[in-house]
Structure formats: C-alpha cells, structure tokens
Amino acid sequence: MSSNFSIPVLFNIHAFQRDLILWYSEQKRTLPWRANQDPYRVWVSEIMLQQTQVDTVIPYFNQFMTRYPTVYDLAKADEQDVLKSWEGLGYYSRARNLHTAVKEVVEEYNGEVPSDKKELKKLKGIGPYTLGAILSIAFDQAEPAVDGNVMRVISRVLHIEEDIAKPKTKTLFEDVIREIISQEDPSSFNQGLMELGALICTPKKPKCDQCPVQEHCLAYEYGNQEDLPIKSKSKKQKTENFHVLVLTNSKGEYLIEKRPSDGLLANLWQFPLLPKQDAEQLPENFQNHYGAEIALEGKGESVKHVFSHVIWEVEVLFGKVGDDLQTGKFVTAQELKNYPFPNVQHKVMEQLKDRSSILGN
Incomplete structure (x- = not known):
C-alpha cells in the first residue's frame, strides 16, 4: 500500500464486497459481452469500451463478433477489413493493436488467450486496465481493473483526495483494489465497481439514495461526494x-x-x-x-x-x-x-x- 493512503480501520471490506456483488448480480445491465466469460469476447469488448460509451459499442461489438467470432477469424482477416469494421468507432490504433495481438495469440499460444499475467501483458495494446479486466472477468483472477469509473467510486467510498490525473495515483488505486477485491468473485467485484460508476456513482449528481454501498461511503458521510475525485485540468487542446x-x-x-x-x-x-x-x-x-x-x-x-x-x-x-x-x-x-x-x-x-x-x- 502506498504511503499516501491507508484504508480506514473501520472500513468493513467483507461487507462492502457483499453489498456490491449482491447489487451487481441483481441490477447489472444485460450486455452482449456478458453472455459468457469467453476471454476473446471480454478482450474485444474492453478494447472497444476504451474512451467509448456502452450504447455506442453494442452494435459494433455485435457485428464485429458476427464477422470475427474467434481469434482465428480475426487473425486471418485483412487489416483494411478490420478497420472498415471499426469505422466510426474512433481511436483506430485500438483495432490495429488488437489485430496484431490476436495474430500473436494464434501463432504463439495456439489460439488460447493466455491466462498468465506476464504472458497476457506482452500482447500489443493490453495496458494495466485491460490486463486486469481480462484476468478478473474471464479468468476469475483477483486483479485490479482501474478506469475512470472505478477511481471515482473508490475515491468517494474511501475519501481518497489524490489527483487522479497523475499516473502515480492510478497505481495507488490499483494497490487499494488489491487490498479490498473479492478473492471469491473478483469478476463480479470489478464489474460491480464499473457498473456502479456508470449507473449510480456518476460524475455529477450521484444517485446516493440508490447506492448499495452508501453505508460504507465516507464521502457521503462527510457530504462532499461531488467534490471527489480530485482531478487537475488537462492542457488545452x-x-x-x-x-x-x-x-x-x-x-x-x-x-x-x-x-x-x-x-x-x-x-x-x-x-x-x-x-x-x-x-x-x-x-x-x-x-x-x-x-x-x-x-x-x-x-x-x-x-x-x-x-x-x-x-x-x-x-x-x-x-x-x-x-x-x-x-x-x-x-x-x-x-x-x-x-x-x-x-x-x-x-x-x-x-x-x-x-x-x-x-x-
């Protein structure tokens, strides 16, 4: 754990896990990539969801999986066809990196997405968040998957006042998640945090009255939930x-x-x-x-x-x-x-x- 932050002694980790996972199991949205834990489907969805809204991704994901249902189909595809399938989704380097990495999965791993952290990390385009998402959602490994939603939720729940625009702060949140993640159901825990940030613990006017972990939330107790997370302004474009x-x-x-x-x-x-x-x-x-x-x-x-x-x-x-x-x-x-x-x-x-x-x- 970083020296900048320690989890409060009175924070009940087990109760927090229980309340979050129960809410997620009952309230989670029906999304096409949640139909199963197929690592390839999880991988494609997580790449598409970077910088992109869920509603935008759904039709792209469906047509992409219809066209390239397995790693073998995507690996043998022409790059121009892959880019055409991605057309309009933006951030095209995601598609090129995914295509390159899938070829490597076919050539080096016999078409099996690696479940080993070190091996998975080697694949092009898989950063810390995508790594954690695949390992936890597809392989039930207790790895953190820290994105903006997760940092917002955890900064409020544990009242973390570090600037989330700084790279070192993301490392802090990864350390925090490692300490509080459910070992029994890391998939639902991580997805629960993401879902909570998307539906309840929103950037503005969070729906605290509907929050399943309200009793665990220090920012709610202090009444300053809308002041968190702290984020310095980025440079002007x-x-x-x-x-x-x-x-x-x-x-x-x-x-x-x-x-x-x-x-x-x-x-x-x-x-x-x-x-x-x-x-x-x-x-x-x-x-x-x-x-x-x-x-x-x-x-x-x-x-x-x-x-x-x-x-x-x-x-x-x-x-x-x-x-x-x-x-x-x-x-x-x-x-x-x-x-x-x-x-x-x-x-x-x-x-x-x-x-x-x-x-x-």
Whole structure:
C-alpha cells in the first residue's frame, strides 16, 4: 500500500464486497459481452469500451463478433477489413493493436488467450486496465481493473483526495483494489465497481439514495461526494487547420489516398488533406506532391473534428484533377463505401450526398 493512503480501520471490506456483488448480480445491465466469460469476447469488448460509451459499442461489438467470432477469424482477416469494421468507432490504433495481438495469440499460444499475467501483458495494446479486466472477468483472477469509473467510486467510498490525473495515483488505486477485491468473485467485484460508476456513482449528481454501498461511503458521510475525485485540468487542446480536396477526374471518379502506416488515423483512407495554405498556392503545391494539375471550383462547408489531444478545423474545397497521378488512386462514388474512412472524412463525404445522390445511403 502506498504511503499516501491507508484504508480506514473501520472500513468493513467483507461487507462492502457483499453489498456490491449482491447489487451487481441483481441490477447489472444485460450486455452482449456478458453472455459468457469467453476471454476473446471480454478482450474485444474492453478494447472497444476504451474512451467509448456502452450504447455506442453494442452494435459494433455485435457485428464485429458476427464477422470475427474467434481469434482465428480475426487473425486471418485483412487489416483494411478490420478497420472498415471499426469505422466510426474512433481511436483506430485500438483495432490495429488488437489485430496484431490476436495474430500473436494464434501463432504463439495456439489460439488460447493466455491466462498468465506476464504472458497476457506482452500482447500489443493490453495496458494495466485491460490486463486486469481480462484476468478478473474471464479468468476469475483477483486483479485490479482501474478506469475512470472505478477511481471515482473508490475515491468517494474511501475519501481518497489524490489527483487522479497523475499516473502515480492510478497505481495507488490499483494497490487499494488489491487490498479490498473479492478473492471469491473478483469478476463480479470489478464489474460491480464499473457498473456502479456508470449507473449510480456518476460524475455529477450521484444517485446516493440508490447506492448499495452508501453505508460504507465516507464521502457521503462527510457530504462532499461531488467534490471527489480530485482531478487537475488537462492542457488545452491545440487546433490544427487543413484543406481537404474533393477532386474528380475526367471519369467522375474521386481521388483518395491512404494515410501513413503510423501516427494518427494510420492506414485509413481520405480525400487529400493538406495543411491550410494560401488558396493561390494550392494548385502548384498539389502538383509538386501528386504530379497532377487541379482546378478548384468552390468551397463546401467547413468541418470540425475533436480528437483527445487536438482539434482539426478543415476547409472543404471541390475541384477537378488530371488523370495522371504519382500517388493516390481514383475510385467511383460507390467504391468509396469499400474503404475505411475516419469520421472527419465522413463529415466531408456527407457533402457529396448534397451535391449528388449517387452515393446512396
């Protein structure tokens, strides 16, 4: 246990476990990944649920599991198909890392998701939270799975006043959970904490009158539950400005290009995206990079997309382009549907429907 915090002597760990697990068993939501403890299903769901709301994840999880029901199906899939299945869910590195890790499970572990902590930890994309979630939910191992919901619940229950924005605080919460987790049913204990944070112990206006562990909660006793957890403000997001060029050739086909294999939105497709510049210089700069002449014809509606660390402001320009290219490819309007595009580009694509109905729904 960290020297910064000690569990209060009067805190009844056994009673807390009992009340939390009983509530979870009676009140838990029916979610598709809770149908069984299959490690692969648990793994996919936990990766999808990172930074994403449950209601958003459900349809993605269902179609993903229909398409890739086993680790073998996902391992042999083409990355572009995997990204297409993930399209719209965001944070695409999750999908790429999952795909890479599943291949390793097939090659190194005979298709069995490892239940050994050291082995599981080696797989790409599995950090401390996902590690704890898989080990506890799928394998009934008493490992902490500390996310924002869990830190919020435990900071209130035990009145922990450490700044949860600091990495060392997450380690503190992991130590706390190790001390209070149920050894008999760690799966329900961890999921109970997550569920409690999602449904009852919410960031604002927690439903303390409905809380199954209210009698154990020090913040409720002190009356300052809405002051916890303590979280310092993150740095302000920077804004980056771009032009996106929606260009058609003599056949009416659209010019698209694949993004680099690393970095933001890696390996997804896009209409050419260039740092915002003087419109008069665009044709020359475009020709230098793409090897083709363009003639701009007008502006669309600007689009904005907020990532976790940066905001993109994108001005949409329409135009014509020559047929000879050094990079990129031409596709028909119908073929656009076959490529994985990030959300910011889908916002651009919506404007094509206003200009022409050929894209369909």
